[in-house]
Amino acid sequence: MKNHSDIAIIGCGPGGAVAGALLAARGYSVSIFDRDHHPRHHIGESLLPASMSILQSIGMDSAYMQAHHQGKYGARFFDPVVNRLEVFEFALPDDGAPPPTFNVIRETFDLQLRDIAQQRGCRIYENCAIATLTEEQVPVQIQNHCGETHTCDFVIDATGSAAMLARKLGHREMLPDFGRLAIYNYFSDIPAPESADAFERQYITMHLIDGGWIWFIPLRDGSTSVGVVLKSAAVGKNLNLQQQFLAAVRQSPLLHQRLAQATPLASYRAASDYSYYCGQKVGPRHVLIGDAAGFLDPIFSSGVHLAITSSARVVDAVDAVLQRGEHSALRQYQADMEAAMRVFQAFVERFYRRDLVRNLFFSADKNPLMRKAIINILAGHVWDLTNPLIQMLQSNIPKDVCCTDIAESGHCENDKAAVSVFPTPEITPTLPTPYAGSR
Numbered sequence: 001m002k003n004h005s006d007i008a009i010i011g012c013g014p015g016g017a018v019a020g021a022l023l024a025a026r027g028y029s030v031s032i033f034d035r036d037h038h039p040r041h042h043i044g045e046s047l048l049p050a051s052m053s054i055l056q057s058i059g060m061d062s063a064y065m066q067a068h069h070q071g072k073y074g075a076r077f078f079d080p081v082v083n084r085l086e087v088f089e090f091a092l093p094d095d096g097a098p099p100p101t102f103n104v105i106r107e108t109f110d111l112q113l114r115d116i117a118q119q120r121g122c123r124i125y126e127n128c129a130i131a132t133l134t135e136e137q138v139p140v141q142i143q144n145h146c147g148e149t150h151t152c153d154f155v156i157d158a159t160g161s162a163a164m165l166a167r168k169l170g171h172r173e174m175l176p177d178f179g180r181l182a183i184y185n186y187f188s189d190i191p192a193p194e195s196a197d198a199f200e201r202q203y204i205t206m207h208l209i210d211g212g213w214i215w216f217i218p219l220r221d222g223s224t225s226v227g228v229v230l231k232s233a234a235v236g237k238n239l240n241l242q243q244q245f246l247a248a249v250r251q252s253p254l255l256h257q258r259l260a261q262a263t264p265l266a267s268y269r270a271a272s273d274y275s276y277y278c279g280q281k282v283g284p285r286h287v288l289i290g291d292a293a294g295f296l297d298p299i300f301s302s303g304v305h306l307a308i309t310s311s312a313r314v315v316d317a318v319d320a321v322l323q324r325g326e327h328s329a330l331r332q333y334q335a336d337m338e339a340a341m342r343v344f345q346a347f348v349e350r351f352y353r354r355d356l357v358r359n360l361f362f363s364a365d366k367n368p369l370m371r372k373a374i375i376n377i378l379a380g381h382v383w384d385l386t387n388p389l390i391q392m393l394q395s396n397i398p399k400d401v402c403c404t405d406i407a408e409s410g411h412c413e414n415d416k417a418a419v420s421v422f423p424t425p426e427i428t429p430t431l432p433t434p435y436a437g438s439r
């Protein structure tokens, strides 16, 4: 390893690569370390419109994305029991406008991001797992699995669900109430849907089933990512992954019929116990971004969006620390990310309670204001405090009451005292750091 860089980023997924590209563009020397090498498999294919301006700022504009990835015009929720489809469009697929966002094959997308980071001057070290980090002295020392040492002035932890620092510092708390187990595969030759559903491939569709849901994400190469997400109580005993997957898909009979005629392209894969929260996202010389700072649930495709937006937001904060020693910028970063996660978390909780689906998504007489409010959250605009649904979600008022009220009135006037969903931790970025020595 070369010896020193201003900033070391651990992890080269979307979070690490975007942060690297943006910081290198500001003139910092940046090294990015990944224990794997690209291209590599990763789940998480569906992006949100609110990420697109950041991707554009590093060269992935709409034309570039359209050349490589599948356009996504909105999110659809399908209830197979009553055969009801609710569509939330970010834009209309047949109006000629470029797609507002995309479904990506992560092997390709993450490789493209790595290459952009490299072209902008980041040094990339692949097959280089970081094992230890010593932060109590300047410069910070990081060691890889071979015992080689690299030094830097600041560390960004972008290690995804490995959540390297949060685990080591004991800041990672599991969130038990969300989807517990996801099983997925990729399929080709899925028979076309009924003609009434001609635009299926321009959307992501979520099929609602007992104890969970199924994602249907069309990809640019003609394949489709299909995954089932189950809450703990819905996980069957003594079933292998394929049996578990098929048992869940059977609850959506038309999809089951179509998949029975399709070709699975890989073996069934699973992810489990993936929902967690990290209360402390910053330290004197480190910050956590993307999944390393917490991951909620795949239902609203918020993962890559939060990884990318946390990268963009962390750049100013790291700049302020390195240029002016201003740690308040890190506190602001932490507060911003907490606010975004609170909105998504409240949305996810209500989704699993199904009151969101019953009272909002499938309510027949949604007023236009409420429809727009839902679409804006689904698009990832979670910092928009003028959104009445965000006002409601942020205020944490009783859940059953509010979803109904807001669906009827279009706004929420309930001013009951807020109960924090996430604790708001005290942040004390003073030296020395809470952990010391090499691990």
Ligand SMILES: Cc1cc2nc3c(=O)[nH]c(=O)nc-3n(C[C@H](O)[C@H](O)[C@H](O)COP(=O)(O)OP(=O)(O)OC[C@H]3O[C@@H](n4cnc5c(N)ncnc54)[C@H](O)[C@@H]3O)c2cc1C
Pocket (backbone or CB within 6 Å): 010, 011, 012, 013, 014, 015, 016, 033, 034, 035, 036, 042, 043, 044, 045, 046, 047, 128, 129, 130, 131, 158, 159, 160, 161, 162, 163, 164, 182, 271, 274, 289, 290, 291, 292, 295, 298, 301, 302, 303, 304, 305, 307
């Ligand atoms: C079932 C499921 C479905 C999902 N579906 C979606 C979706 O449709 N849309 C969406 O936006 N999100 C989805 N997500 C979430 C999405 O996958 C993640 O939020 C996203 O990949 C986070 O990006 P990241 O850069 O933070 O981390 P990652 O993409 O996980 O990248 C982390 C990188 O760090 C590296 N690393 C880890 N430890 C070390 C170490 N010690 N040293 C060096 N390198 C290390 C890893 O090799 C990896 O390359 C889904 C998640 C799950 C579980």
